[in-house]
Structure formats: structure tokens, C-alpha cells
Amino acid sequence: MRDVRRANRASLLTDLFHGGRQSRQQLGDTTALSQASVSNLVGEMIEEGLVEEAGLVGSDGGRPRALLRVAPGYGYVVGADVGESRVAVELYDLAMSRLGAAGYRLADPSDHESVTQLLIRGLADVTTQADISRDEVLGFGVGVVGVVDREGLVHSQTTGWEAVPLGDVLGAATGLPVFVENGAKTVGQAEMWFGAGRGARHAVIVLIGRGVGAAVVRDGRGHRGPDSGAAEWGHTTLVYEGLPCRCGARGCLEAYIGSDAVSVRLAEATGSEPDPRLLARTLVGEVSGPAAVVVTETVGYLGAGIADLVNLFSPERIVLSGPIGAALGERFLPEIRAAAAGHALRHPFSTTRIDVCQLGPDAVAMGAATLPIARLLADGGMAVTDPHTVVSRAAHRRQISRVRG
Structure with missing residues (x-):
């Protein structure tokens, strides 16, 4: 019962x-x-x-x-984006109104202990901004680079993390339920709930920035293999023995459409100073000359990668997100669609729509904040305090307050 x-x-x-x-x-x-x-x-x-x-x-x-x-004020959720150069932390109520935000530069992304300290600091900063106590926070979601296995351990070759128990460490330090997931998947959940994926049962949300990832949704549920499933789309092989990738392999899709890799080719083609932000700056202005050749090639590579997703999953919708995915989609969506059509099987492509994200180019933290909400909804707002007793979360919090009081 x-x-x-x-x-x-x-x-x-x-x-x-x-x-x-x-x-x-x-x-x-x-x-x-x-x-x-x-x-x-x-x-x-x-x-x-x-x-x-x-x-x-x-x-x-x-x-x-x-x-x-x-009720928006029943409780609050915190979401974080752990990237390769920064950590962002945001606080939301249950109407998904953002009430606090904090961001920090990340000097060494391989130092997971310093990342944990920044997350703890971010939690304190956003709760102070919103003037709420930590007891009112229902959970802390974190989107990370790399694979999150079923034990919650984070593995990321690009940042040097190997079996890092981020969730356990952060949970012990904060006393909160902590949910750790691949960043592409947190963006995917946000876009499926509130953005360009809403209403679709089968979709793929791709995240393109320095890294490249994807979230696959099948029959309304995020696909998950033994680890992060299709989230490492960027490390599928596009060109056999092609360009070197940061992961150590050659020919990965990320080596052809990731912002760092494309910026290197842009610098070589235009004689510009090497700068990881060169692609982003190029896409803001007029694209012509040698830069246009590199961007056109990048659009073609992206289309070929999307065609692989179409042929594998036959999604109703593919959503381009992330700072580079959104910028390319806004400027070159017809060209991306044409490139994908040229490499995909005709029938599955005819039933697939390719759109640009609606939640902005950086929705990792927002998506991470939906992870504790998903648990709240699945539990019906109830918490298990022992194997034989089920109580509401509100009653459970009142019990905790009485004990502390």
C-alpha cells in the first residue's frame, strides 16, 4: 500500500x-x-x-x-557545472526560478580536491545570496566532464580524473543528497523538460564546446549503458587515423568540431595568434576568406557526426547546444541539415528535426539542478527514513529540525 x-x-x-x-x-x-x-x-x-x-x-x-x-518555496535545489576552465553553481526554487549564481575560474581541472572545495564554496555563496538555510536545500546536482559509472565514480581522460568519488565526498562535506552526472546529460534533461526537446519522446541533445558530448533520450527516458552511454559521442571515430584527439586516440569527432581543435586550424589558416576562443570570436562576426573554409569544413564534419546519430537512433529531434553548437546552429542551421542529409539514411533522416537549443549555450548547471527534482518527483515527495517507515519530506525535515533544535 x-x-x-x-x-x-x-x-x-x-x-x-x-x-x-x-x-x-x-x-x-x-x-x-x-x-x-x-x-x-x-x-x-x-x-x-x-x-x-x-x-x-x-x-x-x-x-x-x-x-x-x-509550491515553489517548498524547497530549493542547487546545480553545478564543473567544466575544464571554470565551476558554476546556481540555486533554484521548484518553479525553476534562479535565485543565486556564482562562478569561479579553475586553475587546474585535474585537481579534484580543489574542485570539491569550489563546489562547497559555491553552495555557501548561493544560499547566502538567496538568504536560505542549507536545511532548505533538497539536493545538489553536479554536471561533470567525462563518464560517471553506476557507482558514481567520475572518469575523465581529458581532465585526468580516474574513479573520483565526487558525489560521496561532496555529500559527506555538505550533508546533502548529491547527484553527479555527465554534463551533456544534464543539458539534455533541461532541454527535454523546458527547452527545444520538450514534447519529443526520442531525441538526442548534443553539447559542443571544448568537448563534445550527447544525451540520448529513448521513449522519454535518458539512455544509459553500463556507464554514461552515448554521452561520449565526441570520442567516436570520424576519420580513421585522423587528427590527434585530447583523449589520446586519433580521428575522434571532437578533434574536428571541438572549439580548441577548430581554433587551432583557424589560427593556421588565417595567420592569427593561437587562442582557444578564436572559433567563438569568428562565429560572432562575418565569416569570410580562409576562415570561411575552416568553418565550412567544421559544419560538414558536424553534419556527418549528426548523420551517425540519425542512423543509430532514428530520433524525432536533434538539438544543438553548448556554446559552439548553439553558435553554429544559429548561423549555419540549413548547411548543417544539408550536410547531415548527405550522410544519413534517407528514411530516418526524413523523420528527424534538427533544432537549436532554447535554454542558452550553457545550461549544464540548470540541468544539474533538475536531478534532485527528478528524484523528488519520482518519490512523490516522500522520503524513506528506514526500510519500514515512509514519511513525507516535509515531515522528515521537521523531524530533523526538532532534533537540531
């Missing part, structure tokens, strides 16, 4: 979070629960502060019905 109650609460809470304000009757229709069950469970969640009434809607000849929503 506890499992049934949890599942029914999860269904209602998920529908409210993703569907927006709804009446009790609408929730009964969309979740297929009886009106009695909806009323009882909604009443519980209102008492806990998890759900609140937010306006009225007219009915056919009867009294106006109250609209419900997930």
Missing part, C-alpha cells in the same frame, strides 16, 4: 510540475486516478506545503475550481 501511495503521489506531482497549474478534476483526467484519490493525496501534499492553490478557473455552471501547482 505504501508503494501504491508513493506511485500515485509521484504521478500527481509529476503531472503538476510538467503540466503547470491544474484543477483537481484535470489531474484526475490526466493521471487516471479517481477523484477521491486525487482529493486525498492533494490534501496531504497541501498540508505538507509541497502543493499549493494558485488561482481559480471557471467551470460549466458550477463554482470556480481551484488551480494547483507545486
Whole structure:
């Protein structure tokens, strides 16, 4: 019975979070629960502060019905982006309004201990900005470069991390539930929930910056293999024995479309000073001469990489994200589509749409903040305090406050 109650609460809470304000009757229709069950469970969640009434809607000849929503202030979530040159930390309420943000330069991305300290500092900074206590934070999501295995260990050849237990260390230091995931996957979840992937059941969200990754969504769920699944799309081979890649292999897709690699080719072609930001600067202005040749080649390589995704997964939608993915998509989307069409099988390509991200070029931290929300929704706002007792998260927090008080 506890499992049934949890599942029914999860269904209602998920529908409210993703569907927006709804009446009790609408929730009964969309979740297929009886009106009695909806009323009882909604009443519980209102008492806990998890759900609140937010306006009225007219009915056919009867009294106006109250609209419900997930209460934005029930709790807060923190998301972080651990990149190769910086760490960004952001705090959100349950309406995904950003209430605090902090960013720090990263001197040595291989020093995971300093990264952990920056994350702890970021948590303190954003909670201070928002004037909330750490007890009000429901969880801390972190998007990282590299593979996150099923034990939560981070492996990243490009940053020199080998089996780093980031989640365990950060959880012990903060006392919070910590969720660690590949950064491309956190962007993918954000775009699927709030952005260009919304409404699709089968999609691939690609993240292109210094590194190149992808999040594959099948039947509405993120695909996950034994480790991070298709997130290492950038290290699939595009050219046999081709250009050297940062991972140590040759011919990887990242060596042809990653910003560092393309910037090197741009510098050689134009006689410019080598600068990792050269590609980003080039895409802002007019692209002509030798630079146009390099950019055209890059668009072609990107199209070929997208064609591989089309042939492998037959997605409804492919979303270009990340600072370089968004910039290339905004400037050259028709050319990218044409290049992909030239390398993909005709039928799966005919059913695939290629779009540009809607949440901005850097949504890793926002996506990471959705990880604790996903757990909250799946649990129906309930927490397990021992194998035999199930209580609401609100009641659990009240218990903790009494113990501390």
C-alpha cells in the first residue's frame, strides 16, 4: 500500500510540475486516478506545503475550481557545472526560478580536491545570496566532464580524473543528497523538460564546446549503458587515423568540431595568434576568406557526426547546444541539415528535426539542478527514513529540525 501511495503521489506531482497549474478534476483526467484519490493525496501534499492553490478557473455552471501547482518555496535545489576552465553553481526554487549564481575560474581541472572545495564554496555563496538555510536545500546536482559509472565514480581522460568519488565526498562535506552526472546529460534533461526537446519522446541533445558530448533520450527516458552511454559521442571515430584527439586516440569527432581543435586550424589558416576562443570570436562576426573554409569544413564534419546519430537512433529531434553548437546552429542551421542529409539514411533522416537549443549555450548547471527534482518527483515527495517507515519530506525535515533544535 505504501508503494501504491508513493506511485500515485509521484504521478500527481509529476503531472503538476510538467503540466503547470491544474484543477483537481484535470489531474484526475490526466493521471487516471479517481477523484477521491486525487482529493486525498492533494490534501496531504497541501498540508505538507509541497502543493499549493494558485488561482481559480471557471467551470460549466458550477463554482470556480481551484488551480494547483507545486509550491515553489517548498524547497530549493542547487546545480553545478564543473567544466575544464571554470565551476558554476546556481540555486533554484521548484518553479525553476534562479535565485543565486556564482562562478569561479579553475586553475587546474585535474585537481579534484580543489574542485570539491569550489563546489562547497559555491553552495555557501548561493544560499547566502538567496538568504536560505542549507536545511532548505533538497539536493545538489553536479554536471561533470567525462563518464560517471553506476557507482558514481567520475572518469575523465581529458581532465585526468580516474574513479573520483565526487558525489560521496561532496555529500559527506555538505550533508546533502548529491547527484553527479555527465554534463551533456544534464543539458539534455533541461532541454527535454523546458527547452527545444520538450514534447519529443526520442531525441538526442548534443553539447559542443571544448568537448563534445550527447544525451540520448529513448521513449522519454535518458539512455544509459553500463556507464554514461552515448554521452561520449565526441570520442567516436570520424576519420580513421585522423587528427590527434585530447583523449589520446586519433580521428575522434571532437578533434574536428571541438572549439580548441577548430581554433587551432583557424589560427593556421588565417595567420592569427593561437587562442582557444578564436572559433567563438569568428562565429560572432562575418565569416569570410580562409576562415570561411575552416568553418565550412567544421559544419560538414558536424553534419556527418549528426548523420551517425540519425542512423543509430532514428530520433524525432536533434538539438544543438553548448556554446559552439548553439553558435553554429544559429548561423549555419540549413548547411548543417544539408550536410547531415548527405550522410544519413534517407528514411530516418526524413523523420528527424534538427533544432537549436532554447535554454542558452550553457545550461549544464540548470540541468544539474533538475536531478534532485527528478528524484523528488519520482518519490512523490516522500522520503524513506528506514526500510519500514515512509514519511513525507516535509515531515522528515521537521523531524530533523526538532532534533537540531
